[in-house]
Amino acid sequence: MIRFDSVTKAYPGTTRPALNGVSIEILKGEFVFLVGASGSGKSSFLRLILREETPTKGAIHVLGQHLNTLASRKVPYFRRNLGVVFQDFRLLPNKTVFDNVAFTLQVIGKSRGFIQEAVPDALKMVGLAGKSNRYPHELSGGEQQRVAIARAVVNKPAILLADEPTGNLDPATSAGIMTLLERINLGGTTVLMATHDAGIVDQMKRRVIELISGQIVRDERQGGYQTQAVPVQGFGRMAEEVAP
C-alpha cells in the first residue's frame, strides 16, 4: 500500500537530510503512528506520500503507483485516493461546514446529486449532522477538526494522512478525534498519523514508527510513545542496510 525503499529527502540548500535512508512498508488497513522529536522528518514523510515532494534518493510506491515517475498532471488524480488532515484544520472561513466538505467534491467534478448524499453522510459520521450551516468560526477547535476529517474522508480515500491532528486540542477532545479516526480505520482506510501526543499513542497500542533525525529507529507493533521493549521489526534490518 505504501512502500519506501531507502528513501532520502534532502531539501535544497540544507546540509542534513530530512529523511535519511528510510525503508518501510505499510499495509492496507493498518493504523500507524509516526513519532519523533520536532524536525525528525514526520511531516516530510507524509508530504512524500502525498507527492508534495519527491525523494532525493530511493523509491516510493503508494497504491501501486511509483511516485518518483508519476507525471505531474497525474498527481491530482492520484491525490483523490488520499485524505489529509492537519493540525491547523485548514478550513475555508467564508464557507459553511457543508460547503467546506462539498468543496472537495466539487473541485474534482462530482455531480450535485452525489454531493447532496455524500456530504451529509460524512458530517453524520463525524457527529456534526446538525451543524452543517455553521461557519468555521462558529465552531470549537474539536468541531473544526471534525469538519476537516469529514472533508478528508468524504471521497472514501484508501489512505488517511493526519499530521498532528490533535496538536491544538485538549485531551478529552483529542480522545474524541481518535475514536473517530479509529472508526474510519475500521472501515478499511489505512491511517497514518504523525503525533507528539504520548498519551494517545500509549493508549491506542498500534504500530509505531519512530524517527530520529530522519532515520527510523523503531518500528514496533502495538508500541508506545517511548521505547518500552527492544525494538522488534525494522530497526535491526535497517541497521544492516546502513552498515557498509
Next chain:
Amino acid sequence: MRLGLILGEVGNGLRRNVSMVISVILVTFISLTFVGAAILLQMQIGQMKGYWYDRAQVAVYMCTSLDTTGNCTQSEATQDQIDAVEAKLKSDALTPYIKKFEYENHEQAYKNFQAQLSDNPIASFVTPETLNESFRVNLIDPTEADILIESLSSMPGVQAVEDQRGYLDRIFAVLNAASYTAIGVAALMLIAAVLLIATTIRLSAFSRRRELGIMRLVGASNRFIQTPFILEGVFAALIGSVLAGLAIVGIVQFFVQGYLTTALQSTTTLVGLGDALVVVPILVVVGAALAAASAGVAISRYLKV
C-alpha cells in the same frame, strides 16, 4: 455544476480585484487602439498606393525660355524638339510600356496650376509662359519609369523627366513612419498590459491561496484550478479589446469618414467602416490570446505539484 462553480470563482476574483481589473481594461483598451490604428494606417497606405500608382504619371518637361537646367539654354523648346519627343514616345522601343500619353501646353498648364493653387498668392505672379509644357505619360507598369527617364532625358529641348511616384513615395514614407510609431507605442503598451495581467492574476491567486492549497490537496486537476484565473484575465482583456474595437470604429466613422473625407474632398480614397470591421476581430482575438497566455504563465507557479 462545474461551469457554475468556475464562473462563480471568476466573479469572486473580479470583484476582489476591481481596481486591478479596471487598470487591465484601460491598458488593453489603449494598447489595442494603437494596434488598430497601426493596422488601419497600413490599410490606408495600401489603398492609396493602389489608387495613386495607377494614376501616377511620368512627366516629360520641355524647356521654357527661362530654364537653364537639363538640356535647356534659356530658349523655348522648338516644335521640332517637341515632335521628336512625341515620335520617340510612339516608337517601337517605348510603346510597349506606355498606356497613353497626352501633351499639356502652356495654357493648360496655367489652368491646372490656377485650379490647384487658387488660394495661394503665388498664383497671381505666374504667367503661362513660365510654366513648362510637358508630356504626361501613363505607364502600363508604373515601376518601369526608369526606361523613359533614360531614353528621354538626354533629348534636346527636354528639361527633365520626372517620375511622380517619387512624390508619392515620400508621402507614403511619412505615413509608414506614423504607422511604425503606432506599432512601437502599441508594442510597449502591450508589454505593460501583459505584465499587468500577470500581476493581477498573481494577486488574485494570492488572495485565494487557501482555496488553491486545498484544491491541490484534494486533487483538483490543473485545468480546473487554472481556468477561473485565465478566464478572469481574458474577461478583463476582452472588455478592453471591445472598447478598443469601438474606438477604432468610432475613429473611422467620425474622424476618417466624417471629418477627413470632407476636409480632403475626394482627392483620395480613405479606409471605411468595412476596413474597421476587419480590424475589430483582430483586436479582440489578440487581446484575448495575450491575456490567456500571460494569465496562464502567471498561475502556473501555483500549479507546481
